[in-house]
Amino acid sequence: MSEHRRIAVVVNGTPYEAEVETRKYLAEFLREDLSLVGTHIGCEHGVCGTCTVLMNGVSVRSCLVLAVQANGAEVMTVEGLATDGQMHPLQEAFREKQGLQCGYCTPGMLVRAYELLEENPEPTAEWVREGLANNLCRCTGYQYIVEAVLAAAERLRGSSVAEGQPFEPATSSRTNQEA
């Protein structure tokens, strides 16, 4: 029952080696062994998409993938999006568009959106909706998430270097007032 294996895995660019129980899921490995608690667990049966991470550039449900299956793989989680204290344009756009409420599905949603924009830098709203349909969000009704992904796509197209802005711990005085 408690068989162990040694695995080597690169997570967000950092190499790790660890002894893991063979039945341990990748989500648990990330959260418990690496303290990368940004990857959340929603349904534990592969439907809701909350635990989505990229494995070798492809999205997987980390509640269904065993940690040992990630041996030799490169994994990207939400913690890998922001660099040098700057939010990724997707994170900025989610903030500006209020593409989140409780934030629980958000890491999986961001990772899936990242994958979508890698695949297609010029998406339509319909394409984004379809691409996100495997990730459930219980708060937003998806509309502002779709808007955020489209806004991020535009920003990423606008410059080859991401125009990241330093994030502030509290709201800035910038406002996006609307009727």
Added chain:
Amino acid sequence: MVETREESAERKWVGKSIQRIEDPRLLLGRGGYIDDMRLPGMLHAALVRSPHAHARIKSVNVEAARRLPGVTAVVTGEEAAELCNPMPDFGPDPTRHEWRCLAKDKVRYVGEGVAAVVAESRAVAEDACDLVEVEYEPLPPVVDPEAAMEPDSPLVHDALGSNIAYEKTMVFGEVDRDFEGADVVVSDHLRWHRSSGQPLETVGAIGNFDPGSGMMTIHVNSLTFTSYLFMVANTLKVPSNRLDIHPHPAGGSFGSKFWAVKVAIIAGMLAKHTGRPVKFIEDRVDNISNSDHHGSDRTYQVELAATRGGILKSLRVKVVDDYGAYIQFGVGHHGNALAQAVGPYRIGSLQYELHAVLTNKCQQGAYRGFGSEVQNWVLERMVDLMARELEMDPVELRRKNFIQPDQFPYFIPNGNLYDSGNYEGVLDKALELSDYESWREEQRRLREEEGRYVGIGICTAQERSVFSATEFWFWFDEPAAPVTSMPESVTLDVDAMGNITATLYSCAFWGNSPETMVAQLVAEEFDVEPSQVNVVYSGTNQGLPATGPGGSRFTVMIAGAVQGASKKIKDKAFKIAEHLLEAAPGDLEWSEGGVAVKGSPDRRKELSEIAMAAHLFKHSLPDEIESGLEADQVYDHPYTTMPSEDRKNLGVFYPFVGHACHIPVVEVDIETGKVSFLRYTAVHDAGTVVNPRSLNGHIIGGIAQGLGTALLEEFVYDESGQLLTSSYQDYLIPSALDVPEVVVGHHETPSPYTVHGIKGAGEGGRMMAPAAISSAIDDALRPLGVRVRELPATPERILGWIEAAQAQSSS
């Protein structure tokens, strides 16, 4: 009282869509949810759940489980009954339907916990659960609520002697007279199946008991009603002042984390038992089957009376509500329904007959609307039916019966108050935004030219907000606890640098925006930037009374608390400034985040200067000024009155009443039963809006949930009481492809009774969408003679209705 744009122009921060303060940490994966927390030496718990709907527990053998390496303890229901008192229960006569954190003697629904295992890891705890041997003696299940009411039905609770937990008929006004005098009466049988909030994060807690001090600390993602936590302390057998509950951000609630105390009690019990911190996080099956938070499950017989000219006169409602195995909140859900039972209409009398029934299912709790959303659906179904009967346009029938702007404040027949509104204003805006007239033409064209079944729905309904506690007890002639206010509190503390910290005392964060709201409200009071305001959450042991989100109350109540605390601080700041500026009282004014002499704006002291003096230079100030610059404010319900003794008048209990009009355009595929959206328009009046973008997000998200209720989501129990929908493969949550783009509009009618004129608005989307979508499906299928009388309207059901209607018309 119509548009408030001029008035809101006087406000600097209230009314602005500033970015949310909560969001950066959530976007960075640093949300701080309960499962992210680890304490040294922490153990993990899992539950053994009942596979039976109704069974006597003959024996529980835990020996094999206890022997498994890594297992620290196994607690059976019988042992839990020694460790803990029964669960807190606000229902009628709790001793006759006793509820415990783990089942003792018998199980009453599939999923009920019968034992808890504590181990070094969650995985080992789950392994050990499989080793616990429970011997059951199955009993006949009580599944159908109507059958449960029969005298010879098996009993869910023997001590109750019946499965009817509560029943009463309330009559307000001259109902019989109004029905006798009516030209037209329509009646219908309506069915609303159970669903629930299903946040993507389940309920979780970490218990931590210090045997040295006797202090029980529990970290939770569910905290409400801090004034009632002595009941949790009683269950855990600790003194009320030795219980400290720390709120953590929740990954969604939608009602389902409202007073969800069982998980916290189990974690606390196990921590006390093992002497180590214990984490218990529900898995998804726990949350679906054992959450204590299923939504309404109702069967209705309804009659609506009107004149031939379309004046609505009276409403008779008979409702059987299937509460499941326990009834923790009593029939407060029907207090909610009564708060807006006659909707936006001048219906002069009301009869409400309630039968609350216990069955072998998970008990009801809270789900966005708390039972009032069902009443909205029922009333709007009946108004649509009346329009059809009278051959009137459903829009015009509604318009004809609206309470008019000059009739506010308006008392509905049972005594609750609607504070303000302009229902025609909302309707007209919705008709305009939805291109209603052109869609009517397009509908005709698509029907005639392409044979497509397109329907336009309408719902004009209420969103009550800010409850007082009377709705939980006015049902009873001799209430055990005639409590009134449900307060909310804040502490504002201006430090020596002039930076402001706001301390909140109820739940941390549920996906609503308490920090953003408070920062905007404080910024408004002090004329500072919201970014200057730090918001923190207190544990309950040092806490002031707080109720937390629920019943769309938080923003209204916290605005009152913030205004009160701000005034206390500013009063003191003025006194200090009088001394520093050598100015007379009354010569000073608050200006640009500081205090200035009227007419001489250069003679001023910044808040930071005043704060520095307040904190450090007490002896330079007049004697009566104490050091520091902070204030508490407990804000009580601003407008509630007591019910009359005979309960002919329930008093004012839910008075800040928003309104909305939703107009969906749908197409029904009559081959598959699938409903798709061509357009969706929602116009809301939530009084003064604090952050429009955030509110729109809640409206759209609420519509998505209402869409789930209307079309997809249902907890199905079969005739043996087995739960057939225990995963997201069977319980269908709307995806991005199911939810349409929503056009949102606002028509602000400020409340005359609340700070800034705010009304609550967190539930409105779900309170309207089921009625609006049902109306649209009706309209689409009208040529086939189909009406929606049961939700969810799944493809399977819709096909069945079409088939039945065709069979009827051909026979």
